[in-house]
Amino acid sequence: xxxxxxxxxxPRKPLQWIDVRxxxxxxxxxxxxxxxxxxxxxxxxxxxxMLSQLFVGRAxxxxxxxxxxxxxxxxxxxxxxxxxxxxxxNGFRVAxxxxxxxxxxxxxxxxxxxxxxxxxxxxxxxLIFTI
Amino acid sequence: MPKLHVRVQRQRPDTQAxxxxxxxxxxxxxxxxxxxxxxxxxxxxxxxRHACHHASCGTCAVRVDGxxxxxCIVPLAACKPGDMTIEPLRNFPVxxxxxxxxxxxxxxxxxxxxxxTRDAEETIDGHPFEPSELLQPDGKLExxxxxxxxxxxxxxxxxxxxxxxxxxxGFFGPAGLAAVHRAWEKTTDETERAALLDLADxxxxxxxxxxxxxxxxxxxxxxxPAGAIMDLRRALIRxxxxxxxxx
Amino acid sequence: xxxxHVVIVGAGSTxxxxxxxLALRGLRVTVVERGEFSNATTGxxxxxxxxxxxxxxxxxxxAIECIDENLILRxxxxxxxxxxxxxxxxxxxxxxxxxxxxxxxxxxxxIPYRELTPAQALAREPLLNPKLLAAxxxxxxxxxxxxxxxxxxxxxxxxxxVCRSYTEVVELVRHNGxxxxxxxxxxxxxxxxxxxxxxxxxxxxxxxxxxxGFGGIEVPVQPTAGIMVTVGRRMNNMVxxxxxxxxxxxxxxxxxxxxxxxxxxWTVTDPDAIDIPPQHIQKMLEKGIELxxxxxxxxxxxxxxxxxxxxxxxxxxxxxxxRTFECFDHARDxxxxxxxxxxxxxxxxxRGMAEKLGDLVTRKLGLSVECxxxxxxxxxxxxxxx
Numbered sequence: 099x100x101x102x103x104x105x106x107x108x109p110r111k112p113l114q115w116i117d118v119r120x121x122x123x124x125x126x127x128x129x130x131x132x133x134x135x136x137x138x139x140x141x142x143x144x145x146x147x148m149l150s151q152l153f154v155g156r157a158x159x160x161x162x163x164x165x166x167x168x169x170x171x172x173x174x175x176x177x178x179x180x181x182x183x184x185x186x187x188n189g190f191r192v193a194x195x196x197x198x199x200x201x202x203x204x205x206x207x208x209x210x211x212x213x214x215x216x217x218x219x220x221x222x223x224x225l226i227f228t229i
Numbered sequence: 230m231p232k233l234h235v236r237v238q239r240q241r242p243d244t245q246a247x248x249x250x251x252x253x254x255x256x257x258x259x260x261x262x263x264x265x266x267x268x269x270x271x272x273x274x275x276x277x278r279h280a281c282h283h284a285s286c287g288t289c290a291v292r293v294d295g296x297x298x299x300x301c302i303v304p305l306a307a308c309k310p311g312d313m314t315i316e317p318l319r320n321f322p323v324x325x326x327x328x329x330x331x332x333x334x335x336x337x338x339x340x341x342x343x344x345x346t347r348d349a350e351e352t353i354d355g356h357p358f359e360p361s362e363l364l365q366p367d368g369k370l371e372x373x374x375x376x377x378x379x380x381x382x383x384x385x386x387x388x389x390x391x392x393x394x395x396x397x398x399g400f401f402g403p404a405g406l407a408a409v410h411r412a413w414e415k416t417t418d419e420t421e422r423a424a425l426l427d428l429a430d431x432x433x434x435x436x437x438x439x440x441x442x443x444x445x446x447x448x449x450x451x452x453x454p455a456g457a458i459m460d461l462r463r464a465l466i467r468x469x470x471x472x473x474x475x476x
Numbered sequence: 477x478x479x480x481h482v483v484i485v486g487a488g489s490t491x492x493x494x495x496x497x498l499a500l501r502g503l504r505v506t507v508v509e510r511g512e513f514s515n516a517t518t519g520x521x522x523x524x525x526x527x528x529x530x531x532x533x534x535x536x537x538x539a540i541e542c543i544d545e546n547l548i549l550r551x552x553x554x555x556x557x558x559x560x561x562x563x564x565x566x567x568x569x570x571x572x573x574x575x576x577x578x579x580x581x582x583x584x585x586x587i588p589y590r591e592l593t594p595a596q597a598l599a600r601e602p603l604l605n606p607k608l609l610a611a612x613x614x615x616x617x618x619x620x621x622x623x624x625x626x627x628x629x630x631x632x633x634x635x636x637x638v639c640r641s642y643t644e645v646v647e648l649v650r651h652n653g654x655x656x657x658x659x660x661x662x663x664x665x666x667x668x669x670x671x672x673x674x675x676x677x678x679x680x681x682x683x684x685x686x687x688x689g690f691g692g693i694e695v696p697v698q699p700t701a702g703i704m705v706t707v708g709r710r711m712n713n714m715v716x717x718x719x720x721x722x723x724x725x726x727x728x729x730x731x732x733x734x735x736x737x738x739x740x741x742w743t744v745t746d747p748d749a750i751d752i753p754p755q756h757i758q759k760m761l762e763k764g765i766e767l768x769x770x771x772x773x774x775x776x777x778x779x780x781x782x783x784x785x786x787x788x789x790x791x792x793x794x795x796x797x798x799r800t801f802e803c804f805d806h807a808r809d810x811x812x813x814x815x816x817x818x819x820x821x822x823x824x825x826x827r828g829m830a831e832k833l834g835d836l837v838t839r840k841l842g843l844s845v846e847c848x849x850x851x852x853x854x855x856x857x858x859x860x861x862x
Contacts, residue, residue: 108322108333114395121390124442124455128392131245131439194439198463202457204442241664256754260778270749276642276663279510280519282780285732286622288512290678325642325664328512335861344555345623349713361600361713363561366527366547370661371615375560375713377731378620450733455724 113181123205127188134185141178169227183218187211230254231305234312235268237275240323248314249275253390261293261300261308265315265327276325284449287382290389291327292316297386299449305439318389334385337401341428343408344415348374377378380450387444387454400432403444406435410457413464426468429461435460479504480841483658484643485687488518489621489823490801491679492628493830493849498677499635500852501834501845506671507629507637508660509622510644514625516747517681518823520782522704522738523731525617526824527551527556529564529589531799532581533574538799538822539585545825546615551829552853553619556627558731560741562616562715563597565767566609571719575610578719582614589614603711603770616715619733621823626857628826634855634862648676648691654813655691662706675837678817682747682783688817692812695817699850700749702739705760708775710770711735718767725763734777737764747783787820801829803836817838 116129120142151158165171191207200207233253240246252367253267262279269275278288282301289301294314317474321329362370387403394400401409413425438458445455477561479502494649509515524530528542550559566572582589597611598604604611629639630681640662647659649670680687682699685813710730718726729736737760744750757779764771787802801821806812812846816836819830831847838845 108320108398110396111319112396114319115392117392121443122446126441128439128441142252142407158354174256192440195459196462197466198459201459221460240587241666258753258754258779274663274666276511278515280512280622281513281778282520282730283704283734283736283778285523285620285734286519288515288622292819301780328642332861335858339856339858339862346555346558361560362611363559364588364590366543366550366588366615372591375558377558377560377710377713377730378618380733382732464836473540 123208127191127208128186131192132186133190134181137178137181138185141181160212172226175221175226179222179226180219183215184212187215230256231310233264233305234314235264236314237268237326238267238316239275239312239326240317241325242323246323255305257305259305261298261303261305261313263291263317264305264313265289265291265300268315275327277327285378285382287384290318290384290386292389297389297447299382299386302449318385320388320391320394321385331385334388334402334404335383337405338408339384341401341405341408341412342412343379345379346376347379347411347415349377353391356384379411381452382413382450384449386447386449387452390443390447392441392443393439394455397433397437400437401431401433403438403458406438406461407452407454407457410461412445413461425467426461430465435459435465477709477831480843481506482675482677482681482837483508483657483671483673484677485754486623486678486680486683487513487629488516488615488679488681488824489514489625489628489862490518490681490818490821490829491677491824492632493826494624494677494679494818494833495632495637495639496628496635496854497827497834497849498845499637500848501838501843503837503841505632505637506647507632507639508643508658508671509639509641510663511642513629513639514622515642516720517782517784518621518625520704520780521621521730521823522702522727522736523618523621524727524824525559525619526822527562527614527616528585529562529578529582529612529614530614530722530727531707532585532587533577535799536585538586538825539581539660540642540823541800541825541828543585543587543615545828548827548850549824550617550620551851552849553624553627554853556619556623556854556857558618558640559615560617560714560730562614562717562719563592563601563604564612564614564719565597565604566611566719567605567607567766572609574720575612576646576860582612582753587614597766600615601714603768604716605737605767605769610719612719613714615807616717618715618729619823620731621747623857624823625824626860627854630730630855630857630860630862633860639860641781643678645687645690645779648687648815650691650812653811655815663797670677674814674841676815677833677837679819680816681785681819684785684817684819688806688815691812691815693806693812693815693817695819696788697819698786698788700786701742701744701747701781701782701783703756703760703779704751705737705757705764705776706734706780707737707771708777709734711770711774716767718763725760726767728764728767728771735764735771737761737771744783749783750783752779752781785819801825803829803831803833805836805840807840813860 245401250269280286483502484507526542528539531539588777592611642663649657688695
């Protein structure tokens with residue numbers, strides 16, 4: 099049997115999804131999308147748990163609303179919003195590239211969209227803490 | 230003669246990876262392949278691949294300080310001085326030390342069917358080409374374009390750099406899809422072009438790429454596999470949309 | 477009765493072509509190579525598919541071998557060669573004087589040629605030294621050495637040959653004055669094992685002397701190193717040679733995206749320890765610039781050196797040693813049965829070398845099977861991994 103024809107099993111290492119060491123822009127964008135995607139899924143689950151408080155009764159809901167107005171949770175909201183913005187805008191770039199559009203400009207599009215995202219995030223942070 | 234402290238990943242199929250340390254001295258103008266060879270001179274059990282030493286065979290690809298490179302064309306001057314870590318490519322099974330099993334990769338390359346030479350469409354100084362009169366071994370002249378080997382050297386670097394491949398076995402991979410793209414670009418036969426698009430459209434084809442663009446960044450030959458994948462996607466979308474409207 | 481078993485030591489172009497030849501003749505074949513396939517002499521050769529022009533004046537025996545094999549390889553290796561011809565370029569009056577001998581040599585060795593005016597040559601090769609005086613076109617070509625060997629191995633494997641890399645011969649097994657097998661060290665498992673066989677073929681190139689030495693046998697191989705300097709851009713479409721007898725740095729072979737300048741020649745004692753003299757790199761670049769001045773403006777991409785397995789003959793300078801090959805039957809030369817060596821030659825002539833060796837091996841084993849490699853297309857190198 100030839101050494102090179104053995105078709106050994108290949109190691110699978112999904113953690114490499116978020117390993118950005120020595121990598122470049124495209125990989126950072128890829129990793130950000132995995133992290134924010136996972137974060138948003140977790141949030142969605144928490145969101146349902148919170149909404150289910152409505153079934154428990156008015157008192158439970160009111161105590162949740164009070165908690166939601168605490169500065170710590172508001173800060174969490176900012177993080178959540180950051181994830182949403184990054185994932186959404188970056189997803190737009192991925193979709194665009196997927197249609198074969200802007201492929202050679204993918205880095206510029208990424209930085210451009212992230213700049214837009216930063217402005218949106220700054221504005222929403224102000225709104226979150228002032229409303 | 231710069232002195233270098235080298236950490237080399239050592240492994241056999243049935244053992245855990247560990248790092249061995251080598252202190253070597255190589256000439257100022259050495260490339261990283263010379264560093265690996267210097268380590269091998271100290272321990273002939275060290276397994277590594279190499280052949281041409283000018284980035285044409287594509288056998289020697291490894292990771293140097295975490296980055297995929299062809300060590301035969303990376304000068305020491307381009308690396309950080311003093312020490313260096315050398316590891317095998319990711320996403321391949323390890324045969325021994327720096328040697329990875331490339332059989333599954335070449336099976337896919339064979340399936341993709343990229344011809345290994347291409348017509349040179351332009352001269353070496355960039356002007357478009359007239360076919361030239363070339364001598365045949367029977368002494369007759371034949372008018373045709375110059376040909377040359379494809380840019381892709383099938384080194385596997387793009388597969389190692391691809392984050393999608395780190396989690397799935399099904400993905401055809403950047404080099405394979407780029408090969409499909411080259412074949413598709415090259416042929417004018419419509420049936421063949423459709424068959425190649427079908428190949429790219431299959432599960433594990435272009436749609437499994439998540440657009441990290443690391444393949445094109447890491448490619449030592451500027452082959453741009455990611456661009457090729459997105460090109461195929463565009464062609465597929467055009468075909469699918471066309472089909473919706475009965476074209 | 478099962479077919480005889482032959483072990484081939486070394487999987488460079490010679491060993492690979494021998495494996496294909498013998499497997500096609502129906503023998504059981506095992507090839508052992510101590511590193512990656514064709515990692516040494518073949519891997520780091522000049523990638524030149526010789527038309528024979530290079531030897532048409534100084535070594536006509538080699539020149540004829542080259543043109544014959546060039547013709548055959550074009551048939552059996554379709555799509556795996558760059559076939560853009562070669563130019564021999566005269567830059568000085570001495571070169572111009574050599575042209576007459578060169579053309580006579582080409583005619584004597586049935587190498588097709590065509591004389592070009594400087595203007596015609598420059599139209600084909602815009603980066604050529606504009607001061608050229610004349611040029612002659614010959615059917616040179618370019619191959620890719622690793623893939624060249626892998627194509628032979630892929631074909632051999634499809635005919636049942638076992639090809640093992642990272643398997644190093646550490647001993648020749650002898651029994652009653654015959655070689656009956658090899659003891660090998662498998663670098664993957666770290667274990668040694670004995671592979672028994674009816675005959676051992678020593679195709680270890682510059683290491684042939686060392687391998688034969690395991691059995692106390694002598695092979696007159698003279699490891700002679702040569703350097704290749706590759707530049708960062710392709711400078712020429714065709715192979716560009718200096719129109720003169722072979723000397724240092726007189727040829728620039730284009731390949732893929734690069735051009736390779738070669739070569740020098742110096743005798744080494746240990747082919748495993750070739751240290752490249754820095755002045756050789758400088759010399760290559762200087763000589764390359766004479767042919768293609770723009771080389772001065774590009775970066776050096778890679779530098780490699782490997783030893784050629786030239787056959788030692790008395791009183792010869794290494795440049796004049798014939799580039800032809802020789803099969804050694806050690807039963808005749810040293811009274812040892814079951815062991816033959818093949819050395820010398822060029823990658824271009826690997827198939828022809830294998831044919832001669834196959835004839836010798838089958839004769840020794842008492843078989844009469846014709847060589848069929850001349851007309852059998854080789855498989856793609858990729859199919860080695862099938």
